[in-house]
Amino acid sequence: NAGVMQNPRHLVRRRGQEARLRCSPMKGHSHVYWYRQLPEEGLKFMVYLQKENIIDESGMPKERFSAEFPKEGPSILRIQQVVRGDSAAYFCASSPPPLYGTGELFFGEGSRLTVL
Amino acid sequence: ILNVEQSPQSLHVQEGDSTNFTCSFPSSNFYALHWYRWETAKSPEALFVMTLNGDEKKKGRISATLNTKEGYSYLYIKGSQPEDSATYLCALHNAGGTSYGKLTFGQGTILTVHP
Numbered sequence: 366n367a368g369v370m371q372n373p374r375h376l377v378r379r380r381g382q383e384a385r386l387r388c389s390p391m392k393g394h395s396h397v398y399w400y401r402q403l404p405e406e407g408l409k410f411m412v413y414l415q416k417e418n419i420i421d422e423s424g425m426p427k428e429r430f431s432a433e434f435p436k437e438g439p440s441i442l443r444i445q446q447v448v449r450g451d452s453a454a455y456f457c458a459s460s461p462p463p464l465y466g467t468g469e470l471f472f473g474e475g476s477r478l479t480v481l
Numbered sequence: 482i483l484n485v486e487q488s489p490q491s492l493h494v495q496e497g498d499s500t501n502f503t504c505s506f507p508s509s510n511f512y513a514l515h516w517y518r519w520e521t522a523k524s525p526e527a528l529f530v531m532t533l534n535g536d537e538k539k540k541g542r543i544s545a546t547l548n549t550k551e552g553y554s555y556l557y558i559k560g561s562q563p564e565d566s567a568t569y570l571c572a573l574h575n576a577g578g579t580s581y582g583k584l585t586f587g588q589g590t591i592l593t594v595h596p
Contacts, residue, residue: 369524398582408586421580463581468513469527470582
């Protein structure tokens with residue numbers, strides 16, 4: 366039973382390029398969350414998605430960042446025109462619908478973005 | 482802005498020692514408190530999700546308690562082993578208009594168990 370799969374695990378981009386990070390949730394999980402860990406900081410919530418819906422994007426930077434979770438395929442976190450300050454580890458987590466779970470989140474191993 | 486504080490920041494113990502660390506959080510609008518164990522180069526893994534004041538949960542040698550009225554939780558490890566070395570994170574799910582899965586994490590306690 367595969368866990369949450371994230372790819373790429375490491376991504377290097379130059380300033381101004383686009384970064385796309387993918388997340389496949391655990392089988393049976395319809396809820397996906399993205400968290401970011403900046404250097405020397407803790408995990409910070411970015412966005413909560415269900416299939417084809419953004420439920421809470423209160424943690425997303427206002428510009429350049431977007432997320433989607435299409436009906437088919439993985440969830441994607443997209444960062445346009447990356448800047449050095451976007452260098453961080455981006456973690457995806459998934460869960461079953463609230464009524465069916467214990468509340469815990471299941472995390473992937475993260476995607477580490479380095480902006481040169 | 483919610484503030485979740487963990488102490489100590491890091492801890493070194495000898496194999497066989499018992500240890501504990503603290504997570505402090507605002508007690509208003511409490512919904513749930515999560516504990517995660519995070520080994521280097523791996524993914525954070527849930528240990529406990531606690532919702533009730535006075536709750537105590539146990540998994541093997543690890544246990545946790547919760548006081549929602551005063552806003553703290555303790556994590557205990559009995560007879561620490563080198564494989565317990567990890568970062569232990571607590572995370573608050575606050576009910577004040579917060580969506581499911583929006584957790585506020587502490588900075589973590591880094592535990593190193595020396596053989």
